[in-house]
Amino acid sequence: MPTxxxxxRRPKAKAKAKVPPKPKTKAKAKPEPKPGAEFVPRIVVxxxxxxSYAGADNAGxxxxxxxxxxxxxxxxxxxxxxxxxxxxxxxxxxxxxLVSGCHIGDCHYIFGNERAIENFEKTKALVKTLGLEExxxxxxxxxxxxxxxxxxxxxxxxxxxxxLGRSPLAVDGRSPARAKDPGERPGGKRTGT
Amino acid sequence: MDRLSGIAQxxxxxxxxxxxxxxxCTASCPVARYNGxxxxxxxxxxxxxxxxxxxxxxxxxxxxxxxxxxxxxxPMDVDFSGFVRSLxxxxxxxxxxxxxxxxxxxxxxxxxxxxxxxxxxxxxxxTEDLDVGSQGEVLYxxxxxxxxxxxxxxxxxxxxxxxARATVRLLNAAGIQPVVDPNERCCGHDLLWSGDEQNFQxxxxxxxxxxxxxxxxxVVTACAECASTLRDVYPRYVGALGFEVxxxxxxxxxxxxxxxFKKTDRKVTFxxxxxLVRHMGVIEAPRQALxxxxxxxxxxxxxxxxNATCCGTxxxxxxxxxxxxxxxxxxxxxxxxxxxxxxTACPKCQIHFRCALSDGKTGxxxxxxxxxxxxxxxx
Numbered sequence: 322m323p324t325x326x327x328x329x330r331r332p333k334a335k336a337k338a339k340v341p342p343k344p345k346t347k348a349k350a351k352p353e354p355k356p357g358a359e360f361v362p363r364i365v366v367x368x369x370x371x372x373s374y375a376g377a378d379n380a381g382x383x384x385x386x387x388x389x390x391x392x393x394x395x396x397x398x399x400x401x402x403x404x405x406x407x408x409x410x411x412x413x414x415x416x417x418x419l420v421s422g423c424h425i426g427d428c429h430y431i432f433g434n435e436r437a438i439e440n441f442e443k444t445k446a447l448v449k450t451l452g453l454e455e456x457x458x459x460x461x462x463x464x465x466x467x468x469x470x471x472x473x474x475x476x477x478x479x480x481x482x483x484x485l486g487r488s489p490l491a492v493d494g495r496s497p498a499r500a501k502d503p504g505e506r507p508g509g510k511r512t513g514t
Numbered sequence: 515m516d517r518l519s520g521i522a523q524x525x526x527x528x529x530x531x532x533x534x535x536x537x538x539c540t541a542s543c544p545v546a547r548y549n550g551x552x553x554x555x556x557x558x559x560x561x562x563x564x565x566x567x568x569x570x571x572x573x574x575x576x577x578x579x580x581x582x583x584x585x586x587x588x589p590m591d592v593d594f595s596g597f598v599r600s601l602x603x604x605x606x607x608x609x610x611x612x613x614x615x616x617x618x619x620x621x622x623x624x625x626x627x628x629x630x631x632x633x634x635x636x637x638x639x640x641t642e643d644l645d646v647g648s649q650g651e652v653l654y655x656x657x658x659x660x661x662x663x664x665x666x667x668x669x670x671x672x673x674x675x676x677x678a679r680a681t682v683r684l685l686n687a688a689g690i691q692p693v694v695d696p697n698e699r700c701c702g703h704d705l706l707w708s709g710d711e712q713n714f715q716x717x718x719x720x721x722x723x724x725x726x727x728x729x730x731x732x733v734v735t736a737c738a739e740c741a742s743t744l745r746d747v748y749p750r751y752v753g754a755l756g757f758e759v760x761x762x763x764x765x766x767x768x769x770x771x772x773x774x775f776k777k778t779d780r781k782v783t784f785x786x787x788x789x790l791v792r793h794m795g796v797i798e799a800p801r802q803a804l805x806x807x808x809x810x811x812x813x814x815x816x817x818x819x820x821n822a823t824c825c826g827t828x829x830x831x832x833x834x835x836x837x838x839x840x841x842x843x844x845x846x847x848x849x850x851x852x853x854x855x856x857x858t859a860c861p862k863c864q865i866h867f868r869c870a871l872s873d874g875k876t877g878x879x880x881x882x883x884x885x886x887x888x889x890x891x892x893x
Contacts, residue, residue: 403616404664405616405617405619408623446664447623447664449664450635450664451626451632489629489633490631
C-alpha cells in the first residue's frame with residue numbers, strides 16, 4: 322500500500338512523450354546502380370507451383386529485399402519447362418532465364434524435376450549453339466521454405482547477367498524477331514489446338 | 515496485301531482455277547489417306563467458290579505436307595502445295611496458325627536467326643580430320659543440324675551432325691575443301707511453309723549475302739529442303755543468286771570420277787525426300803551416288819522415285835496421329851523390301867522416321883541412316 326514514506330523511495334515518473342516502439346531492423350537489398358548507369362537486365366523465372374513459386378512468396382511474406390528485375394511465370398512443375406519456353410523468352414528479349422523447381426526427391430509429381438534436368442540439358446545445348454553465354458540460363462532447386470535463398474539466387478543471377486550485358490538477340494530489350502512474330506499480334510488467334 | 519487479294523493471288527499463281535474437280539489429288543494424298551476430313555479438291559473448290567475466308571481459320575489448312583503428290587497426279591498441274599502456302603501466309607497475317615511441334619522451339623530458333631547481332635557457336639561438330647575453309651569455290655551449307663543435335667540427340671539416340679561430318683569427308687575425298695560459314699542461318703524452309711514470309715525473307719537475305727562474301731560459286735547441302743529452298747525459292751525473294759546450288763547426291767554424281775569406295779555387302783532401301791524428288795525433280799542422282807559403292811544392293815520400296823511417299827511431317831506443323839500413321843506405313847514398306855537399312859537424304863526424313871520408330875509400335879523395324887554417313891563409312 323503506497324504511503325508517504327514509500328512514496329519518497331518510489332522513483333518519480335518521468336514525463337515521457339508517447340513514442341511508438343522501434344521497428345525491427347530490415348534487411349536492405351544491395352544498392353541499385355543509378356538509373357542509366359548500367360543496363361537493367363530482364364530476367365524471366367519459371368517457378369514451379371509447389372516449391373519455387375511458394376518460395377518466392379515466402380520471400381515476399383518475410384519482406385526479403387532483393388533485386389526486382391525479373392518476371393515469374395508459374396508452372397505446375399519445373400518438368401513442364403520445355404526448351405521452347407526458354408527459347409521463347411530469349412526471342413522476346415530476355416537477358417537471362419532461371420528455371421526453378423523442387424529439390425530432387427521432393428517433387429510434388431515425384432519425378433517431374435528429373436524431367437526438368439533432361440529438358441535443361443537440351444536447353445543448354447541450344448542456347449550454346451545460338452551463341453548465348455551459358456551464364457544466361459540457370460536451373461535451381463528452391464523449396465517453399467527457402468524464401469531468403471530465393472532472394473539470394475535472384476540477386477546472384479541478376480549480377481551475373483548484368484556482367485554479361487544485354488542479350489545479343491535483344492535490341493534495346495526487344496528481340497528484332499519479336500516484332501515480326503506473326504502469332505503475337507493483338508487478337509492473335511491459334512487454330513489447331 | 516489484304517486477305518482476299520492474297521487468296522486471289524494464290525489462286526492465280528498456283529493455277530488453281532484450272533481445277534477440274536476430278537479428285538485425283540485427294541486420292542493420292544498421304545494425309546487424306548488417314549484423315550478423312552482433309553480433301554485438297556474441296557479446299558480448292560471452296561476457295562474458288564468464295565468461302566476462302568473461312569478457309570483461313572480452318573485447322574485443315576495446316577495438315578498439308580506440301581509433298582507435291584497431288585500436283586504430280588493433277589491433270590491440270592495445279593500447284594496445290596503452293597496454294598496452301600499462300601493461304602497459310604494470309605492466315606498468319608491475320609493471326610491464325612497451326613500447331614508447331616516441340617513447343618515451337620524450332621520456329622523460335624529460326625526467327626532468332628534473323629537477328630543481325632548474333633554470333634552462333636555452331637562449328638563444334640567439325641573434328642580435326644575434316645578440312646574446311648572460310649573462302650573457296652564450294653560452300654557446304656550445313657543447315658540446322660547443330661540445333662537438331664541439341665534437341666533430338668538425347669531422345670532419338672543419334673547425332674544429326676554425323677551427317678555434316680560425313681558430308682565434309684566425302685567432299686574432301688572428292689578433292690574439295692568446302693567453305694563452312696560460322697555465320698550461316700537457317701534456310702528458312704519451315705518458316706516459308708508455315709506462312710511466315712517476312713522472317714523467311716530476312717533469312718534469305720542474310721544467307722545470300724554471307725554466301726556471296728565467301729566467293730563460293732557452288733553451294734552444296736545434304737538437306738533436300740535447304741537445296742530446294744536455296745535453289746528454287748531464294749531467287750524469287752532475293753533475285754539471281756550468283757551461285758549454283760546442288761544437293762550432295764547431285765555433286766557426288768557429277769564428281770564420281772574422283773571418288774572410290776570400298777566394297778560392302780549391305781542391302782539398303784532409299785527414301786526419296788519430297789523436296790528432292792518432286793520439288794526439284796532429282797530422281798537419279800541419289801541412285802547414282804549409292805551405285806558408286808561396289809556391292810551395295812539397293813532394293814526399291816513399292817512407292818519409290820517420283821511416287822515416293824512423304825515422311826509424314828512437314829515444317830514441324832501439326833505433327834499428329836496422321837503423321838504417325840503415314841510414317842508407320844512407310845516404315846513397314848521399307849521393312850518389306852528385306853533391306854536392313856532405310857537410307858535418307860534429308861535430315862527431316864531421318865528425324866521423323868527415327869521418332870516414329872522410337873516407341874517400338876510400328877510393327878516393323880529398320881535402321882535409319884543418312885546417305886552421306888553410309889557413303890562416308892565406305893570410303
